[in-house]
Amino acid sequence: DIQMTQSPSSLSASVGDRVTITCRASQGIRNDLGWYQQKPGKAPKRLIYAASSLQSGVPSRFSGSGSGTEFTLTISSLQPEDFATYYCLQYNNYLTFGQGTRLEIK
Amino acid sequence: EVQLVESGGGLVQPGGSLRLSCTASGFTFSNYWMNWVRQAPGKGLEWVGKINQDGSKKYYVDSVKGRFTISRDNARNSLYLQMNNLRAEDTAVYYCVTVLEGWWGQGTLVTVSS
Numbered sequence: 001d002i003q004m005t006q007s008p009s010s011l012s013a014s015v016g017d018r019v020t021i022t023c024r025a026s027q028g029i030r031n032d033l034g035w036y037q038q039k040p041g042k043a044p045k046r047l048i049y050a051a052s053s054l055q056s057g058v059p060s061r062f063s064g065s066g067s068g069t070e071f072t073l074t075i076s077s078l079q080p081e082d083f084a085t086y087y088c089l090q091y092n093n094y095l096t097f098g099q100g101t102r103l104e105i106k
Numbered sequence: 107e108v109q110l111v112e113s114g115g116g117l118v119q120p121g122g123s124l125r126l127s128c129t130a131s132g133f134t135f136s137n138y139w140m141n142w143v144r145q146a147p148g149k150g151l152e153w154v155g156k157i158n159q160d161g162s163k164k165y166y167v168d169s170v171k172g173r174f175t176i177s178r179d180n181a182r183n184s185l186y187l188q189m190n191n192l193r194a195e196d197t198a199v200y201y202c203v204t205v206l207e208g209w210w211g212q213g214t215l216v217t218v219s220s
Contacts, residue, residue, distance in 0.1 A: 034205075034208065038151075043211065043212055043213055044210060045210075087150065087151055089151075094153065094167075095141065095205060096153065097151040097152065097153065099150050100150045
């Protein structure tokens with residue numbers, strides 16, 4: 001089974017900050033990775049697919065990069081509505097989620 | 107507009123059974139692999155299982171093998187999750203999901219408790 005290690009588990013930041021979240025796969029997954037944002041009581045919303053492709057309608061301050069085993073989600077300038085929990089998801093072999101990153105207001 | 111609507115959740119005793127449904131609209135349901143994903147209260151996301159387009163291939167996470175069964179009815183645009191021998195640790199919101207397209211339902215809550 002493929003394991004996904006996501007870091008950090010939590011992060012405090014301010015509006016306007018640049019933040020980066022990382023996921024590492026236990027084996028190569030090509031670019032079969034997505035990033036999701038989840039707010040309390042809501043279903044996850046996909047931000048990025050195929051590691052670096054921006055989902056339609058998602059602001060361009062969100063970007064993804066990586067291939068193989070190392071992936072990053074970057075938010076270039078945090079907005080108030082970005083404070084949420086973020087998950088990576090590998091879909092190369094079955095599905096595995098990262099543990100999540102809770103992004104909080106500093 | 108794509109919609110996935112789950113139903114069938116509720117309170118069930120340990121050892122009991124429940125059948126979840128997911129009704130799809132706005133896309134050609136029979137063309138897509140479908141997944142069930144769950145989230146225990148206050149916890150992260152966990153993949154439960156998936157089924158291919160014609161229902162001939164099914165895969166499950168180890169913790170539900172032998173207890174849960176995924177099926178589908180393409181004529182009814184519906185996905186199902188039959189859950190037997192339920193345990194407290196199965197308590198979660200259950201979502202139906204298409205992974206490659208990133209479509210999720212709103213979820214249905216299953217609570218296993220005496």
